[in-house]
Amino acid sequence: MAPFDRLPLSARAVLDHSGADALHPPPRSPEHESDAELLDAYSRAVSGAVARVRPSVVHIGVERPARRGRAQSGSGSGFIITPDGYLITNSHVAAGAVALHATLPDGRVVAGELVGDDPDSDLALVKVGADNLAYARLGDSSRIRVGQIAIAIGSPYGFQHTV
Template identity: 55%
Template sequence: MSHLTLISNENFETTAASVPHSVSDDALLDAYSQAVIRVAEQVGPSVVNIEVYQPQRRRHAVASEAQGNGSGFLITPDGYILTNSHVVHGASRIEVTLADGRKGTAELIGDDPDTDLAVIRIHAANLVPAKLGDSQAIRVGQLVVAIGNPYGFQATVTAGVVSALGRSLRARSGRLLNDVIQTDAALNPGNSGGPLVASNGEVIGVNTAIILPAQGICFATAINTAKFVTAALIMEGRIRRGYIGVSGQNVPLHRRLVRYHDLPVETGVLVLSTELGSPANQAGLIQGDVIVGLDDEPIASIDDLHRRLTGERVGLRSTLIVIRGTEKLQVTITPEESRSKG
């Protein structure tokens, strides 16, 4: 015998009333809009337009100046501005327009092509710096807002989400830039150097690249990377990195060699050549050597080698682990400071 439970109208109304109403689409869209508006009003005054003039020689050797533009944002009340290296690198003159319309000439404090970051400075009163956040605290899917000057259209605001974290991107210098943020917030030429902002108004990235003709695939350098680079550029005008003077390529290692020498990697860096007088040349590295380690750290690729050659290694005796033929050798080497040699 089946049992049928009857619910009176009174009980049904009580049960229905206890179920929370779903938030309407209008309310959700309004909350989204208010978040974007709040970010734009909070960070907009910190964003600047950067006009760059570069020397250009023509057929009759008459020097003229080519103009380009990009974005940047104030990071201190005394006029330091963070932007992209590719925006200001090699500029003969840099002009900055503030959000309130004031214009002035900026000086280049330092730039680092390996992270595509640069710091310039303008001298003016009543400046509004942006608040820097923590890029390690962001999550895939969260709302982000990009502010910049695409094609010279000042104070353009676009919104999207964090599409992915921990991406790697090749800088124009050839080095690999790690911990890059991927977003679908629309970026265009001229957005470079502008801030990528979380919904709380804190900058979590520096907009740096787009992929053409792809849509919705844009990248920003994580603000935690930018904090480190910015501090070094303001203090010294440059980033110190180690250099050993090797031209190489990534190669697989024979399985027998990996097993015989109990190597922690299955690939290494094949030495194609060494620069005359370089640390590698002086240490006796020769063409055909395969680098598989630096001190106690495994080296599986050129990018690994770049990551290990930090400024702290400059002038310090280090040990390269090298496969030469079938032998594993330890080669003592003292890295020098990189002069953009790679």
């Protein structure tokens, strides 16, 4: 008895109509890249993006008003968007800070001031006291597509200047 003989008649009709190849992917043609080549290309794209943006990534340290006699501190990451020291971070990092500083990729620690924040979008704008800084150019958000891959670059959990 052939394996397809056990299938209901309707299923056999679909298989007969579509052909046996419908159950198996077609063999890769030589012009298709191997999975290893595709992963390598993706890896090169990510490391290239990181190399371009990393010089603008900063570690943010904040001090908040003391509670019960103990100073509150926090940290996060951000990225410089202008050569004269404006940077973007998260509102939940910078809002309410009484002191704020940024550690630049070259190791310098510079004081910062909260210019504004938007809790609804969780974004904050900070100005640091430094000039001639490497900065990341903001892209055009209208060109982003649903399902497009995003890369998170920052200093999570205090691991400064990591990805």
